[in-house]
Amino acid sequence: MLKVALRQPLADFTLDLSFEAPAGVTVLFGGSGAGKTTVINAVAGLMRPETGRVALQDRLLFDVKQGVWLPPHRRRLGYIFQEARLFPHMTVRQNLLFGRWFAPRGAAREDLDRIISMLGIGSLLQRHPAALSGGEKQRVAIGRALLSSPDLILADEPLAALDEARKEEILPYFERLRDELKIPMLYVSHSAAEVARLATSVVVLKDGKVQRQGSATEVLGDDRVMPTGVRAAxxxxxxxxxxxxxxxxxxxxxxxxxxxxxxxxxxxxxxxxxxxxxxxxxxxxxxxxxxxxxxxxxxxxxxxxxxxxxxxxxxxxxxxxxxxxxxxxxxxxxxxxxxxxxxxxxxxxxxxxxxxxxxxxxxxx
The missing domain is CATH 2.40.50.100 (RNA polymerase II/Efflux pump adaptor protein, barrel-sandwich hybrid domain)
Incomplete structure (x- = not known):
C-alpha cells in the first residue's frame, strides 16, 4: 500500500491531494498540467513539496512534519521516464546491469535472464541505444528499472513519445509486469485506452486535486470525470x-x-x-x-x-x-x-x- 499526501503551490494552482494506492497498477489519470508528474516526482524524491507525507508499506519515504526525507537512491523505486534515457556509450546489457548498482544489499534480485526473456530483448544485448527503435529502448528501460530490485515502479507517461504501433508493442509488457512480477506500479497517463488496459485502480487528477478514485470500470464508466473529453468516454x-x-x-x-x-x-x-x-x-x-x-x-x-x-x-x-x-x-x-x-x-x-x-x-x- 502506497499512501500519498502532498501540498505544493504551483504556477497555475496549488497541488493539494491525498490518496492510497493498493497493490497492482494505480494510474494517475488526467489532462496535461493536472499535476500528475509533480506527484510522481515527489514520490521519487526528485522534488521536495512544501508539505507532505509518503509511506510505502511500513517504510516512511518522507514526512515534512517529522523531518524525514530519504534521498531518491534509498527509496527503492524504479523510475521509467517518457524517454528511455539510456546511456548512449553502453550496450543494452551494460545498461541493464547498471540497474543492479541500485539494488540494496541483501535484496532479492530479479533474474537477469528471466527479465531479458520476458521483455524479448535477448537479440539486442550487444547493441547500443542509437541502434534501437523507440519501443526497444523503452523495453530496455523497463528492464533496467526492474533489475534495481524496486519495491515500487514509477512510470511517467512511458508511451507518450511512441507512435501507435510502438505503444501496442509495449503495452503487453506492462501487463506482464502487473500480472507476473506483481511489483506495484504508479503509472501516469492521459490516455483512457491505457487506463482500460492496465489499471487496477485509478486516481483522476484535475488542477492538483483528486477528482475521482476507484476501479477502472467505475472511473471509465463515469463520463463526468473524463479529463480527455467526451470522445474518450x-x-x-x-x-x-x-x-x-x-x-x-x-x-x-x-x-x-x-x-x-x-x-x-x-x-x-x-x-x-x-x-x-x-x-x-x-x-x-x-x-x-x-x-x-x-x-x-x-x-x-x-x-x-x-x-x-x-x-x-x-x-x-x-x-x-x-x-x-x-x-x-x-x-x-x-x-x-x-x-x-x-x-x-x-x-x-x-x-x-x-x-x-x-x-x-x-x-x-
Whole structure:
C-alpha cells in the first residue's frame, strides 16, 4: 500500500491531494498540467513539496512534519521516464546491469535472464541505444528499472513519445509486469485506452486535486470525470471468451449476453476487459432487426446528461455492465428516453479495436 499526501503551490494552482494506492497498477489519470508528474516526482524524491507525507508499506519515504526525507537512491523505486534515457556509450546489457548498482544489499534480485526473456530483448544485448527503435529502448528501460530490485515502479507517461504501433508493442509488457512480477506500479497517463488496459485502480487528477478514485470500470464508466473529453468516454466490460468462429469472430460471454469481436488471441475461458466507446453505441427502443451489427444488448436508461452542445450522454444498465452511449439531444427526445426506459444498445463488432481488448488484472487468491 502506497499512501500519498502532498501540498505544493504551483504556477497555475496549488497541488493539494491525498490518496492510497493498493497493490497492482494505480494510474494517475488526467489532462496535461493536472499535476500528475509533480506527484510522481515527489514520490521519487526528485522534488521536495512544501508539505507532505509518503509511506510505502511500513517504510516512511518522507514526512515534512517529522523531518524525514530519504534521498531518491534509498527509496527503492524504479523510475521509467517518457524517454528511455539510456546511456548512449553502453550496450543494452551494460545498461541493464547498471540497474543492479541500485539494488540494496541483501535484496532479492530479479533474474537477469528471466527479465531479458520476458521483455524479448535477448537479440539486442550487444547493441547500443542509437541502434534501437523507440519501443526497444523503452523495453530496455523497463528492464533496467526492474533489475534495481524496486519495491515500487514509477512510470511517467512511458508511451507518450511512441507512435501507435510502438505503444501496442509495449503495452503487453506492462501487463506482464502487473500480472507476473506483481511489483506495484504508479503509472501516469492521459490516455483512457491505457487506463482500460492496465489499471487496477485509478486516481483522476484535475488542477492538483483528486477528482475521482476507484476501479477502472467505475472511473471509465463515469463520463463526468473524463479529463480527455467526451470522445474518450466509454464503458469497460468484463467478458469471458466462449469460442472462436471460423469466420474470424470470437464470441464472448458478458454477463450472460453474447458479445462478438474480431478474433482475439486469448483461449476460450480467458477473462477479458473490453472497452466500448460511447460514440460507437447507437440506441433503439425496439429490438432491431435486419441490421449488420451483431451486438444488441437489452438495456435500461440510468441517466441522461446533456452538454452545452447538441450531444447527450446516456448511461445504460445492462446485464453485461454499465454502457455509455453518446447521441444527440434530438435523438434522445425522438426516442423519448428517460431514466427507467427500456431500450437496446447496438455495437458494431468491428468498432471494437484490438487495442481495446485486454486480459483482466490477475489478483491474489
Amino acid at each position: 466509454g464503458a469497460l466490460l468484463e467478458a469471458r471468451v466462449l469460442r472462436h468462429h471460423l469466420d474470424g469472430l470470437s464470441e464472448l460471454d458478458a454477463g450472460g449476453l453474447s458479445l462478438f469481436l474480431p478474433r482475439v488471441q486469448q483461449d476460450p475461458g480467458s477473462l477479458l476487459r473490453v472497452r466500448i466507446l460511447a460514440q460507437d453505441v447507437i440506441l433503439s427502443r425496439q429490438k432491431p432487426e435486419g441490421l449488420s451489427a451483431l451486438n444488441i444488448l437489452p438495456a435500461e436508461v440510468e441517466q441522461i446528461r446533456s452538454g452545452t452542445g447538441p450531444g447527450a450522454m446516456v448511461s445504460l444498465k445492462t446485464e453485461a455492465g454499465r454502457v455509455l452511449a453518446r447521441i444527440t439531444r434530438r435523438s434522445a427526445q425522438a426516442l423519448d428516453l428517460a431514466p427507467g426506459a427500456a431500450c437496446y444498445a447496438v455495437v458494431k463488432s468491428v468498432a471494437i479495436a484490438r487495442s481495446d481488448v485486454s486480459g483482466t488484472p490477475q489478483t491474489e487468491a
